[in-house]
Structure formats: C-alpha cells, structure tokens
Amino acid sequence: xxxxxxxxxxxxxxxxxxxxxxxxxxxxxxxxxxxxxxxxxxxxxxxxxxxxxxxxxxxxxxxxxxxxxxxxxxxxxxxxxxxxxxxxxxxxxxxxxxxxxxxxxxxxxxxxxxxxxxxxxxxxxxxxxxxxxxxxxxxxxxxxxxxxx
Numbered sequence: 616x617x618x619x620x621x622x623x624x625x626x627x628x629x630x631x632x633x634x635x636x637x638x639x640x641x642x643x644x645x646x647x648x649x650x651x652x653x654x655x656x657x658x659x660x661x662x663x664x665x666x667x668x669x670x671x672x673x674x675x676x677x678x679x680x681x682x683x684x685x686x687x688x689x690x691x692x693x694x695x696x697x698x699x700x701x702x703x704x705x706x707x708x709x710x711x712x713x714x715x716x717x718x719x720x721x722x723x724x725x726x727x728x729x730x731x732x733x734x735x736x737x738x739x740x741x742x743x744x745x746x747x748x749x750x751x752x753x754x755x756x757x758x759x760x761x762x763x764x
Contacts, residue, residue, distance in 0.1 A: 624648040691722045 617633040622645040634643035639656045698715050701707050 618643055622648055624651075687725075691726075694719050694722055 620634050623642040624644050632645040635649045637644050637652045639652045
C-alpha cells in the first residue's frame with residue numbers, strides 16, 4: 616500500500632504524493648520517479664551486460680594474440696638453435712647456411728620492420744643487410760665502397 620508524503624528524488628517538486636519504495640535505492644519516491652528509476656536500472660544493466668560482453672571479447676582477443684606470440688617465439692627460438700648448430704658444424708653447405716640466414720632475417724623483418732643491420736662476412740668483403748617490412752636486400756661491397764643507396 617503506498618504511503619503519502621514528499622518524494623525523496625531531488626528533481627521532484629515539493630507536492631505531497633503517493634510514494635512507493637524503489638527497489639533500486641530503497642527510498643520512497645513518487646510513481647513517475649519510480650518508473651524513471653526502473654528504466655535507469657534497466658539501462659544500466661544493459662550497459663553493464665554490453666560492457667561485460669565487450670570485455671570478454673577483448674580478453675579472448677588478447678589471449679589469442681599472446682598464444683600466437685608464444686608460438687612465434689617458440690619457432691624463432693628453434694631458428695636460433697638451428698643457426699647456432701650451423702655455426703658449430705663445419706660441414707654445412709652454403710645453401711644450408713644461406714637458408715637459415717634468410718629464415719632468421721625473415722623473423723627479424725616480421726618483428727622489427729625498420730631495422731638496418733650490418734653483418735661482417737670477412738676482412739675483404741662486408742655484407743650490408745637492409746631489412747624492412749616489404750623485402751630483404753642483401754648487397755655485398757668491398758672496402759672502397761663507402762655507402763649503399
């Protein structure tokens with residue numbers, strides 16, 4: 616049974632009205648404000664549910680990204696191990712060494728798209744490797760060459 620009195624909602628006028636207990640804030644409010652409170656509560660619940668769904672989506676997305684990164688890291692660690700084995704062995708062919716070299720460079724390209732590295736090949740021959748996200752260009756030049764453009 617409704618009470619009679621002043622609505623406790625601060626936006627209400629100061630007239631005496633029938634009051635109902637709001638199940639959201641547990642205060643006595645008039646029917647208009649009771650309806651508003653219910654609508655606000657419903658909207659807040661919709662927003663909360665939507666935000667929870669979005670949070671779940673971004674958590675799942677980040678989890679997949681991390682799993683992919685861990686897979687990539689594992690693959691790249693194997694490349695490093697293979698490269699080290701080639702350095703320790705003296706009976707590798709040029710093709711084998713070139714292949715692992717290119718695979719490692721490709722891993723670098725995928726991780727750092729704008730890195731420029733120089734690797735010393737021998738006293739008389741230097742190899743400059745320019746790495747970007749589009750391609751790998753390997754250019755050899757001798758001691759008299761000052762730069763590559």
